[in-house]
Amino acid sequence: MSTTIAQTSLTAAAEKYEPVIGLEVHVQLNTATKIFCGCSTRFGAPANSQTCPVCLGLPGALPVLNREAVVKAVRASLALNCQINERSVFARKNYFYPDLPKGYQISQYDKPIAEHGWLEVDAKNGGTHKIGITRLHMEEDAGKNMHEGFADSHQFSYVDLNRAGVPLVEIVSEPDMRSPEEAYEYLTRLKEIMLYLGVSDCNMEEGSLRCDANVSVRLRGAEKFGTKAEIKNLNSFRYLQRALEYEIERQIGVLESGGRVVQETRLFNVSEGKTFPMRSKEQAHDYRYFPEPDLAPLIVSSAWRDELAATLPELPRQKRNRLMNEYGLTAYDADVLTVSQELADYFEAAAKGSKNPKAVANWIMGDLTAHMKATNTTLADTKVRPNQIAELAALIDEGAISGKMAKDVFAKMAESGEPPRSLVASMGLQQVSDPAALEKIIDEIMAANPKQLEQYRGGKTPLFAFFVGQVMKATKGQANPALVNDLLKAKLG
Numbered sequence: 460m461s462t463t464i465a466q467t468s469l470t471a472a473a474e475k476y477e478p479v480i481g482l483e484v485h486v487q488l489n490t491a492t493k494i495f496c497g498c499s500t501r502f503g504a505p506a507n508s509q510t511c512p513v514c515l516g517l518p519g520a521l522p523v524l525n526r527e528a529v530v531k532a533v534r535a536s537l538a539l540n541c542q543i544n545e546r547s548v549f550a551r552k553n554y555f556y557p558d559l560p561k562g563y564q565i566s567q568y569d570k571p572i573a574e575h576g577w578l579e580v581d582a583k584n585g586g587t588h589k590i591g592i593t594r595l596h597m598e599e600d601a602g603k604n605m606h607e608g609f610a611d612s613h614q615f616s617y618v619d620l621n622r623a624g625v626p627l628v629e630i631v632s633e634p635d636m637r638s639p640e641e642a643y644e645y646l647t648r649l650k651e652i653m654l655y656l657g658v659s660d661c662n663m664e665e666g667s668l669r670c671d672a673n674v675s676v677r678l679r680g681a682e683k684f685g686t687k688a689e690i691k692n693l694n695s696f697r698y699l700q701r702a703l704e705y706e707i708e709r710q711i712g713v714l715e716s717g718g719r720v721v722q723e724t725r726l727f728n729v730s731e732g733k734t735f736p737m738r739s740k741e742q743a744h745d746y747r748y749f750p751e752p753d754l755a756p757l758i759v760s761s762a763w764r765d766e767l768a769a770t771l772p773e774l775p776r777q778k779r780n781r782l783m784n785e786y787g788l789t790a791y792d793a794d795v796l797t798v799s800q801e802l803a804d805y806f807e808a809a810a811k812g813s814k815n816p817k818a819v820a821n822w823i824m825g826d827l828t829a830h831m832k833a834t835n836t837t838l839a840d841t842k843v844r845p846n847q848i849a850e851l852a853a854l855i856d857e858g859a860i861s862g863k864m865a866k867d868v869f870a871k872m873a874e875s876g877e878p879p880r881s882l883v884a885s886m887g888l889q890q891v892s893d894p895a896a897l898e899k900i901i902d903e904i905m906a907a908n909p910k911q912l913e914q915y916r917g918g919k920t921p922l923f924a925f926f927v928g929q930v931m932k933a934t935k936g937q938a939n940p941a942l943v944n945d946l947l948k949a950k951l952g
C-alpha cells in the first residue's frame with residue numbers, strides 16, 4: 460500500500476521536473492595504425508604485442524601525427540555540421556595511472572579541431588530536434604588494466620598497452636536532450652552517421668564507442684540548470700537509457716525530500732540498475748593541460764577541408780528523406796531500410812527495376828530479413844539478389860502467382876539462388892489466368908452440381924463461395940482468384 464502511494468507521488472513529482480542531458484561520446488577511429496606511431500590497431504592481438512617506444516612512452520621517443528586519423532576526424536566533424544578550426548593544438552592532459560605510460564594523454568584542449576555543430580534527431584511530437592555539438596577533438600586512447608584472469612590476480616594487476624595510442628575523437632554535445640529516449644536516439648543517430656562515413660566500426664563490446672552522460676533536473680519552466688552528475692561506464696545503448704532513467708528519478712527524489720544534488724561522478728552498476736558515486740568534484744583532478752611541445756599545431760586548410768567535404772556520402776537522414784520522396788515509402792519503412800548503407804543500397808538496387816517499390820520494401824523487411832536472421836547470414840552472403848526481389852514482386856502484380864505461392868517461391872529462391880520466374884515454372888506454380896481454360900472448368904462444375912446451382916439462383920447467394928472452392932480444388936489452388944470471381948459472377952448470373 461505504502462509503495463503505491465510513494466510511487467504515485469513520485470510520478471506526480473516527475474511531472475514537475477525537466478531532465479537536462481548532455482553526452483560525451485568517444486569514437487575509436489578505424490585507422491590501420493595508431494595516432495602517433497606505426498603500431499597496428501588490430502583488436503584481440505596478444506597483450507603488448509602492438510607497442511613501440513612511442514606508445515610505451517620511452518624517453519626520447521617522439522610522436523608523429525597519423526594523417527589518416529585527421530582525415531577521419533575532419534569527415535566526422537563535417538558530417539556533424541561542425542566548423543573546422545584551421546589551426547588546432549594538441550595538449551598534454553597530465554594524470555597518473557598505470558595504463559598511461561607517459562604520465563599524460565595527448566589530447567586537444569582549448570583549441571579542438573572542430574566546434575559548433577549539430578545533429579538532428581526525431582522529436583517525440585513529430586518533426587525534428589537539433590542537438591547542439593559543442594566540440595569534437597582528437598586524442599589518443601590509454602591502455603587497459605587487467606585485474607582478473609591470472610593465477611596471481613589477488614596480488615597483482617597487469618597492463619596491456621595494445622590500445623595505448625589508438626586514435627579517438629571525443630564528441631561533446633550541448634545539454635540539449637530532454638529525456639532518456641532522446642539521449643538514446645541521439646546516440647543511435649550518431650553511431651549511424653559514423654558507420655555511414657566508415658570512420659569507425661562503433662563496436663561497443665570492443666570499446667570502439669563509449670559514452671558518458673551529464674544529467675541534471677530542473678523545475679519545468681526554470682531557466683537555470685540544476686546541479687549535474689556525470690555518469691560513466693555506459694557501455695550499451697540500453698544501459699545509457701536505464702542509467703539516465705534511474706539517475707533522473709534519484710535526483711528528483713533528493714530534491715523532493717528537501718535535499719540538494721551534489722556535483723559528482725557516478726558509475727552505473729548494471730546488475731543493480733543503479734548509479735553510485737565514484738568521486739566528488741572537490742577531489743577531481745587538475746590535469747595541468749599545456750600545449751604538446753613535441754607536435755606542431757595541426758593545420759587544416761580550407762582547401763583540404765573542402766576536398767574532404769566532397770568525399771562525404773549521402774548521410775542517413777538525407778537518404779531517408781530521398782527514399783520517401785523517390786519511392787513513396789513511409790517514414791517507418793525508410794527508417795528501417797536506411798539502418799545501414801548496405802541495406803539501403805540493396806533496397807535501391809531492387810526498387811530501381813521495379814514498378815512496385817512498396818512491395819519490394821515489404822519483401823526485404825519481411826521475408827528476406829527473417830530468412831537472414833534464421834540462417835545467420837548477411838546481405839553480403841545471401842543468395843537472393845536484389846533483381847530477384849523485384850522479379851518476385853512483378854510476378855504477383857502480373858497475376859502469374861498468388862501472394863501465398865510467392866512465399867514458397869521465396870523460400871526456394873533463398874535456398875538455391877535460382878531466379879523466381881524459372882522457379883515458378885519448375886515448381887509447377889504457374890497461376891491459371893487463361894479465361895478460356897477457367898470457363899471450361901466452371902462449365903463442368905456447374906453441370907456436376909445442378910442442385911447448388913438452383914439454390915444459388917433461387918437466392919442462396921452464400922453458395923458463391925462453394926463454387927469458388929470447387930474451382931480452386933479443380934485447379935489445385937492455381938486459378939487466379941480475381942479472375943475466378945469475375946467469371947463465376949458472369950456465369951452464375
Ligand SMILES: [Zn+2]
Nearest residue numbers: 496498511514
Ligand atoms: Zn607504437
